[in-house]
Amino acid sequence: MREQHKTFQAIEVGDGGDGRWAAYARPLWREMADLLTAEGRTRRGADRVRALFRTHMPELVPVLERLTGQLDRPGAEVFLTHAALRPFSPSCTQIGGNGTLLRNYDLRPDQCEGAIISSCFLRPVIGMQDMLWGLQDGMNDAGLAVSLTWGGRSAYGRGFAILIVVRYLLETCDTVDEAVARLRSLPVAVPQNLTLVDAVKAVTVFVGPDIPPTTAPDACAANHQHLPVTDEQERALRTQERLRAIRAAGTDVAAMLKPPLYQSVDAQGSRTLYTAHYRPVEGRVTYYWPGESWPQSFNDFAPGSRTVTLGRAGGGARAARGDARVPPRR
Structure with missing residues (x-):
């Protein structure tokens, strides 16, 4: 590869x-x-x-x-x-549990800004930014973390791109319950899955222009909302395979850096661009790539840049081992 x-x-x-x-x-x-x-x-x-x-x-x-x-x-x-x-459609995988949020972000490299932003627009927020101030995932100083995946359906309507919804929730909400309540009044343009985590709760919510916010069976998501998933969609996205794998692995960083959760380049050029492991109550996040990691926090945010190698699946176990304090989701 x-x-x-x-x-x-x-x-x-x-x-x-x-x-x-x-x-x-x-x-x-x-x-x-x-x-x-x-x-x-x-x-x-x-x-x-x-x-x-x-x-x-x-x-x-x-x-x-x-x-x-x-x-x-x-x-x-x-x-x-x-x-x-x-609209855009990143094919990602994510899970929340034990006060942590763990996710892989999959897209073409040239379509991702690759900017970890520490901001204080309304309150302290750290997250992976896109479209100039939207967020693919992030956490705030109240101990709330949110991340997104595409919902896997082609519906489109008038409403907001999910990136600004993630920003809005983190800027204005303290808890998962508060954020889920806010979602009920926000029009969203494209089907998306949001996983939200705080100190005591983790949920995934399905949103879209044609459905009310709907709580998923558990706090994890790939790229579908409702079953059955068509054979064509599964071949293209492997969404059910990835969801089964992350349910089995729980919040295990090492598993996210190996197939099937770590995605090699596909026909459209998409691949896993980074793994993010948020511990929002501690105000800390670590970004992972196979063989490399970059911790950031509210107390010790380190500006700079990193050039990483994509496509070396399976090389991240050593880098991930330092996160052993977070047990697998049961």
């Missing part, structure tokens, strides 16, 4: 108003602007998504205005609402 390299960055951006976030975001703007939907480029569409954001995420409106001013690009406000973005 061909190896590939990818550089990940760790960046502190504060409240987004002192230029550090803009220094990161502006070089990405040209490619990001192309991800707006056709509706988002019209005046009526822009007015609609602004109203949607103000209605459903009022706490983040001052942050949206701050970041829009810092980015200072035409169309920035509409883009940053994440309510007019073309």
Whole structure:
């Protein structure tokens, strides 16, 4: 299997108003602007998504205005609402239990920003950022962690990209119960699965434009919501195989760095880009790649960059062994 390299960055951006976030975001703007939907480029569409954001995420409106001013690009406000973005479908695997959240993020390397961001927009949050301020996964200072996977269905409707939903929940909620309650009023554009963990609870919730938020049987998810999964979908995504594997392994980092949970490159170029192990009550997260790890925390966030090798499945057991304090999920 061909190896590939990818550089990940760790960046502190504060409240987004002192230029550090803009220094990161502006070089990405040209490619990001192309991800707006056709509706988002019209005046009526822009007015609609602004109203949607103000209605459903009022706490983040001052942050949206701050970041829009810092980015200072035409169309920035509409883009940053994440309510007019073309859909994307990462094929990930995740599990929560014992106060921890463990996940693999699978996508094409060129479609992932690879930015670990420490921010304080409304409160301290650390997470893997995408689309300039959305989050693929993250934790806050209250001890709540959230991550996403694609729900495996092609439904699409008016609503938010899941990345900003993860950001919103972490900025405004302290507990799993509070976050699940917030989800009931948030329109989501594409079917997605969210796994949420705090000190006492772990759940997975299915969301989408055509279903109410629905609690899954247990706190783990791959890339389906309802059974049966078609043979074609299983061949393409191996979603049931991965879900069975993570249920059997529990919160075991070493298992995430081996097949079938660690995904080699597929026909579309997707592969496992990183493993994230959140311990939100401790305020700590460790990112893993086969043979390498990068710990971060609220008390000791270390800005910098790492260039890692993708595609060496099975080489991470030694790096993962230091996380033995977290027992497998029963």
